[in-house]
Amino acid sequence: MRAFGAVFVARYKQFIRDRAALFFSFIFPIIFILLFGWAFQNTDTQTFKIGLADEGSPQIAGAITLGLDSVVLKGDQKMFKTQIGEMEDLRASLEDGDLDAVIDVPAGMDTMGPGESDNVQVFYDASRTINQQTLTPALYQVISRINQELGKYTPPIGMEQKSVQSHELRYIDFLLPGILGMTLMFIGVQGGLPVIQQRQAHIIKRLGSTPLRRSTLVLGDLVFRMIVILASAALIILVGRLVFDFQMIGNWLSLCGIILLGSLVFVSLGYLIAALVKTQESAIPAIQIVNLPMMILSGTFFSIANMPAFVEPLVKILPLTYVNDALRQIMVAGTPMHSMTTDIAVLAAWAVACLAVTIRFFKWD
Amino acid sequence: MDVSASKVIGVTNLVKTYGSVKAINQISFEVAQGEVFGMLGPNGAGKTTTVEIMEGLRTADSGSATVLGMDVSKATRAVKERIGVQSQSPALFPGLKVREIINFFRSLYKKSVPTTQIIELAALQESRDVLFRNLSGGQQQRLSVALAFVNDPEIIFLDEPTTGLDPQARRAMWEVIQTFQRAGKTVVLTTHYMEEAQRLCDRIAIMDYGQIIALDSPQRLIDSNIRESAIQFKMKDYPGDQALTSLPDVSKVVREGDDIIIYTGNIPSAISGLLAMASHRSAELSELSVRQATLEDVFLKLTGKRIRD
Numbered sequence: 001m002r003a004f005g006a007v008f009v010a011r012y013k014q015f016i017r018d019r020a021a022l023f024f025s026f027i028f029p030i031i032f033i034l035l036f037g038w039a040f041q042n043t044d045t046q047t048f049k050i051g052l053a054d055e056g057s058p059q060i061a062g063a064i065t066l067g068l069d070s071v072v073l074k075g076d077q078k079m080f081k082t083q084i085g086e087m088e089d090l091r092a093s094l095e096d097g098d099l100d101a102v103i104d105v106p107a108g109m110d111t112m113g114p115g116e117s118d119n120v121q122v123f124y125d126a127s128r129t130i131n132q133q134t135l136t137p138a139l140y141q142v143i144s145r146i147n148q149e150l151g152k153y154t155p156p157i158g159m160e161q162k163s164v165q166s167h168e169l170r171y172i173d174f175l176l177p178g179i180l181g182m183t184l185m186f187i188g189v190q191g192g193l194p195v196i197q198q199r200q201a202h203i204i205k206r207l208g209s210t211p212l213r214r215s216t217l218v219l220g221d222l223v224f225r226m227i228v229i230l231a232s233a234a235l236i237i238l239v240g241r242l243v244f245d246f247q248m249i250g251n252w253l254s255l256c257g258i259i260l261l262g263s264l265v266f267v268s269l270g271y272l273i274a275a276l277v278k279t280q281e282s283a284i285p286a287i288q289i290v291n292l293p294m295m296i297l298s299g300t301f302f303s304i305a306n307m308p309a310f311v312e313p314l315v316k317i318l319p320l321t322y323v324n325d326a327l328r329q330i331m332v333a334g335t336p337m338h339s340m341t342t343d344i345a346v347l348a349a350w351a352v353a354c355l356a357v358t359i360r361f362f363k364w365d
Numbered sequence: 366m367d368v369s370a371s372k373v374i375g376v377t378n379l380v381k382t383y384g385s386v387k388a389i390n391q392i393s394f395e396v397a398q399g400e401v402f403g404m405l406g407p408n409g410a411g412k413t414t415t416v417e418i419m420e421g422l423r424t425a426d427s428g429s430a431t432v433l434g435m436d437v438s439k440a441t442r443a444v445k446e447r448i449g450v451q452s453q454s455p456a457l458f459p460g461l462k463v464r465e466i467i468n469f470f471r472s473l474y475k476k477s478v479p480t481t482q483i484i485e486l487a488a489l490q491e492s493r494d495v496l497f498r499n500l501s502g503g504q505q506q507r508l509s510v511a512l513a514f515v516n517d518p519e520i521i522f523l524d525e526p527t528t529g530l531d532p533q534a535r536r537a538m539w540e541v542i543q544t545f546q547r548a549g550k551t552v553v554l555t556t557h558y559m560e561e562a563q564r565l566c567d568r569i570a571i572m573d574y575g576q577i578i579a580l581d582s583p584q585r586l587i588d589s590n591i592r593e594s595a596i597q598f599k600m601k602d603y604p605g606d607q608a609l610t611s612l613p614d615v616s617k618v619v620r621e622g623d624d625i626i627i628y629t630g631n632i633p634s635a636i637s638g639l640l641a642m643a644s645h646r647s648a649e650l651s652e653l654s655v656r657q658a659t660l661e662d663v664f665l666k667l668t669g670k671r672i673r674d
Contacts, residue, residue: 002472003472003473005472006468006469006472006473009469010458010461010465010469013460013461013465014458014460014461017460017496018460198458201454201456201459202452202454202456203456203457203458205422205452205454206450206452206454206456206457207473208422209420209421209422209445209448209450209452210445210450210470210473210474211442211445211446211473211474211475212473213442
């Protein structure tokens with residue numbers, strides 16, 4: 001236990017004096033979150049310009065205007081800016097891109113009797129994904145609320161709409177779990193480097209002539225690295241929360257479980273590199289060969305659905321793909337690409353395979 | 366010296382093979398308590414392998430090594446608890462301070478001496494808070510040796526402890542080793558410095574090709590191997606071993622680089638023979654010197670090599 005503590009403290013002191021390690025563990029992920037989070041923030045709190053053409057039903061048109069005005073985003077910003085005008089002019093503005101949608105309210109809607117109905121027409125550019133994801137559902141909600149009020153129909157089961165936003169997936173919700181997964185990878189795989197350095201400098205051999213057990217050496221290193229990983233994860237989530245109001249909606253224990261499983265895979269990959277590579281000079285490129293393709297291909301910054309087809313087989317074997325997917329499922333309950341069992345099974349298989357090869361080829365001196 | 370009475374190390378018929386190379390072949394010796402036991406040999410002679418088996422860092426293919434009455438291959442950790450080791454490469458954690466490294470090593474052992482004592486031993490009082498990577502080569506070497514004392518060991522194994530030290534630091538290190546010996550402790554020392562071996566060691570094992578080819582006190586090694594004096598010189602156009610050995614009273618010829626050494630029991634006779642031959646062949650003689658034989662000569666005679674290859 002004393003020896004374990006000594007190994008742990010030694011690792012800690014070396015770590016806090018190692019600027020590169022500190023940077024990759026804590027600063028690097030935060031820079032990515034802030035950079036990408038801010039760059040894509042506008043699409044998060046999107047506002048829309050709506051044109052409204054009243055062709056003879058001022059009561060309904062007024063209700064719709066009020067309804068649109070009442071949708072408020074964070075910071076009391078209105079989601080819709082309404083502009084009333086003639087249909088011809090509004091259509092022209094829509095085609096020019098000055099408006100996001102035009103609502104045409106036909107004549108005669110004010111005087112509809114009970115049981116009668118008519119449609120308002122909504123024009124928008126369906127090729128813009130933001131319209132499909134956000135605009136039309138929001139408009140639909142506004143219209144159906146007006147319907148309820150006009151019909152004075154009180155449904156037996158009421159539903160209180162707390163926020164139009166609560167289930168809406170923002171880019172930060174996609175980004176943050178990806179950055180977390182990437183950081184687990186960096187910290188884990190990077191861990192092969194000190195092993196190689198200490199072996200190359202015969203430090204491990206020198207420790208071999210003391211009563212220190214190798215299992216204690218490995219365990220002390222491992223536990224320290226896990227704590228760094230958890231601390232980095234906490235920092236990432238905290239910054240996401242404070243700067244972008246990121247909400248972690250899943251279970252914290254499951255989150256820790258996936259973080260530890262993912263870390264195990266990447267730590268094993270680091271040891272695997274240490275088993276196959278002898279010198280520090282070749283270790284650094286080896287680590288990059290492992291890290292870079294995963295960073296780009298495993299859906300850290302952008303969805304893997306948009307990847308070209310020819311990289312798909314590669315994407316499907318990389319462990320980070322499954323770590324990112326599992327983290328997203330837990331943290332934001334986004335649409336899963338794989339079931340959680342698939343993610344866990346693939347990651348466990350990776351860990352076992354890496355450890356098996358490591359045990360076969362690893363040399364202490 | 367009656368070794369077996371107070372034996373602390375016993376090595377019997379050790380064999381260790383790497384691939385097809387026999388690193389050591391049937392090595393046997395004993396070391397008594399309080400002895401400084403030297404191991405000399407050219408690179409690749411098997412010294413380090415032998416030492417590492419005694420330290421529990423390697424296991425022999427066959428044969429046995431007993432340290433402090435324990436079989437090293439079985440009671441490895443118990444042995445490591447009571448021995449001190451300095452290895453040839455002085456590298457330690459580059460990102461830790463001197464004081465932190467000592468504390469780290471102290472906490473690996475059940476028993477340890479105070480940190481300040483190790484700092485004094487390494488003469489690093491001024492540098493206790495310096496990172497290892499910022500120490501000079503000599504300072505790193507001194508810390509590496511001092512750490513061998515951290516667990517108050519009964520035996521220390523020193524692998525070239527004074528390599529890279531300036532003469533003053535080397536003398537200080539000799540003082541440390543002799544103080545340790547006076548406390549009744551045992552030292553196993555490998556070195557490249559003949560002066561160091563001759564001065565410190567009670568007995569010396571000379572190794573070559575994985576075997577011990579001579580084992581005795583330095584003086585007796587010299588006396589029993591070389592009853593003669595050495596005549597050393599350089600000569601253009603080497604006349605051949607045959608021509609030199611046939612000179613009057615010359616018993617052996619050794620060449621190392623440009624230097625030629627002939628051993629003789631009768632200096633005047635050998636010298637006049639040598640001079641006569643040189644003038645006969647009109648070969649140029651230079652840097653001629655006559656001296657008493659040293660351990661270096663013994664080593665050269667037995668292994669045919671100079672120690673620092």
